[in-house]
Amino acid sequence: REAAATAVGEMGSEAKELIPQLQQLFSDENWSVREAAATAVGEMGSEAKELIPQLQQLFSDENWSVREAAATAVGNLGSETKQLIPQLQQLLSDEYSFIRQAAAIAVIQIGKLNTQQILPILNAAHKSSYEEAVLRFIAYFVSGGEPNAVTLIQWLGSPEEYPYENNKFDDTRKEGKKVLKLFAEIGQATETLDDLRPELERQIAQVVDRVKWDEIQKLLKQLESNNPDATDAEKQAFVTACIPPNNRQRFVGALQAGGKEALKELLDNPYVNVGVAIVEGWQNPN
Template sequence: MSIWSKSLLQHKNCSVRQYAVRALGVLGVTARSQIPAMTNLLRDGCSNAREEAVQALGAVGAASGVRLPGVIPLLRDETPYVRILAVEALGRTRSVADSTLTPLLVEELRPGDGEAPRTVLEALSRMGAAATVHAPAIARLLQDKDWKVRINAAGALGAMGAGASAQAPRLIDLLRDERDRKVISKAREALRQMCPAISAQTPEIVKLLRSDVWFVRSGAVSLLGCMGVEARPQIPLIANLLQDRDPNVRGSAALVLGGMGAAANAQIPAIASLLQDKTTRHTAAIALGKLGTAASAQAPRLVEFLRDEDADLRKSATGALLKLVAPDLRVVAGVLAVAPDTSSTERHVLLALAHAAGGGEPTAERVLQWLGRPPEEVPSHLGLEDARATLQAFAEFWPKTELHPTLRRELARQVAEVTGLVRGRGRARISSCSSFMRTTSARSTRPMPRASARSLRPSSIGES
C-alpha cells in the first residue's frame, strides 16, 4: 500500500488527501499498515483532511484492535486542535480506557479554547463504563475553583454512566454546596445518567428536598423519579412538594409522581389541582397522561384545554387524553365541539382522539362517521338498517352534547341528513325514529329543533 503514503496521503491537493484517508477507513483492518501515515494527517493544514483522519484512525484501529500508540504523544501537542483530534481518535478505538492517559485527559478537561473539554467528554461518552478508570481523578475536579472545570468534570462522570456511581456522593455534595445553577444542572444530569445504580444515595437525596434553593429541590425530586421502584416509599414526601412555593418544584413533583404509575394513583386529585394554575397546568396534564386510565375522571378538564390559545398546552392535553381516556361519549362530544375551530392537521388529530375516547364502541363509531369530518367524507348512501342504527346512535349521543350548542345544531342537521337519505325509498318504516324522539325528550332539557324533529317522523319515510 505504499501508493497511499507516497502518493495519495501526501498529495498537494487537500481533497485528494481527504478522500484517500476516508477510503482507508472503509478498508478497515486491511489498512492497518497505514496507521502511521494517517496519524501524520492529524497535523495536516487542511481541516477536512484532519477530520477524515480521525474517523479513519478510529475505524481502522477499532477493526484491528490497535491502540494507536502514535496518537498518544499528540495529547501533548502544542496545538489545541491537534490534541482534540487525538483524544477523539483514541475514543473511537477505546484506547481512552488506558489508565496511563488519566493525567492527560484530566488536563484536557480544564478550559482552554472551549473545544478540548467537549471532545474529552464525547470520547468518554463513547467509552462509557470502560472509561471509569479515570473517574476518581476526574471527581477531584468537582472541587476546582473554576466553575467551567466543575461542569466539565460532572459531565465526564455522567458520560461514564453507572460505572461512575461510586462518585455519586461527590456529585450530591456539589448539589448541596454549589451555588452556580449551571453546575448544579450538570451535576443533576450526571446523577440521572447513573440511575438507578445510585439508589443507595436516596437518603442523601431526600435531604436535598429541604433545600432553600428551588432548583436544588426540583433536581432532587427528579432524581428520585429516575430510581424507579426504589423511590416508591418516598411518594408521600414527593406529594408534599405539590404544594411547594415554587411552580417549577410543583411541576417536577407532578411529573415524578406521574412516572410512578399505579403506586401514585392516590395522588391523582392533588396532581389534578395543578390544572387550575397557569404555571403548572402543562406539566400536570403530562403527569396525568402518564398515569393512564386511572386518571380518566380528569378527561373533561383536559378537554377544556383543547380550546386554549397556548399551542403547547393543547398538544400536552391531546397527548394526555390519548393515554388516559376511557370510553366516554362526553369526552367525544367535547373533542368534536373543539375540532371546527382548529387547523386541518389539528382537526385530524382531534378526530383520532375522539375515536380513542369512543373506545371503538358502535355508538361512537357511527356518530364519528357524520360529525367532525369534511362533507366529502360523510356517507352519501345509507341502507334502511344502517339508517335505523345511526339514528339510534344519535339518540344516545344527543344528551352528551348539551354543553356544546354548536355541536348540537350540527347533530340535528345530520339527523335530518340521515333521514333524507332514506326518504322516498318505499314504505318501510324506521321504527327507531319515534323512539329517538322519546329518548331525546326524556334525556335532555333542550329538545331538538322543531325542523329536525319533523324530519324524523316515521311517516316521512315511506314503505318499500
C-alpha cells in the same frame, strides 16, 4: 426545590418514601417547582397514585406549563387515572395547543372510552385545522372501532367530507332511523360542547331531509291524487299534521328552518284539519 423534585422523579418508584415531601411541592409558589413535582409523580408510576387528586388540582393551574405537566403525568399513570377522564376532556379545549396535545395523549394512555366519552375529542377537533385529523384518529383509536363510535366519527368532528357528500350514506328509512337514534342518544351529552352541538343539529337536519321516508312519500302521493293543485306549503302542512305525535316535533323543527315566510303559509291552513281526517280514513282498512 425544583432540582429536588426532578431528582425524586428520576429515582422512580424507589422514591416512594418521599411522597409526603413531594406532595408539599404541589402548592409551591414557584410554577417551575409545581411543574417538576407533577413530572416526578408521572415518572414514579403507580407508586404515586395517592397523589392523583393533587394532579387533578394542577389541571386548573394558572401556568400552562404546569397544566401540561399534570396532563402528561396523568397519562403516564395510565388506567390508574381513569376517573380523571372528564377533567382531561376539558383540557382538550385549552387555549394552548401543547396542553390539548398532552391531554389527547393522556386519553390514549388511559385506555378505551365509550361513545359518550369520545364526544369532547370530536368537539376539540373543531378548535384547530392542524389538529383535527389527529384528534379524529384518537377518537377512533380509543373507541376500539366500536360501530356506533365509527358512525359518530363519520358524521361529527369536522370530517373532510360528511357521508351525504361522498355518497356513503344509505338514505333508506332503516339507516335513517339508526343514525337519528344514535344522535338522540348523545344529544344531552353535547349540550355543553360549543362546536359539536351545532354540528349535530345540522347533521340531524341533513338526515331528516335526505332519508326516503316511505310513509311520507305515500301521504304525499295520496294528497296529490286528491288535491292535484296543492301548493308545497299545503303539502308540508298536511304531512306535519299526519305524523304520529312522538315524531311530529322533529319535522316541525325542520319546517321552522324554512323561515317565517314558510311558517306564515302553514298557520291556519285548512289542510291541517282536513289532512288528519283523510289520513284517519286512509289508515282504516274499512
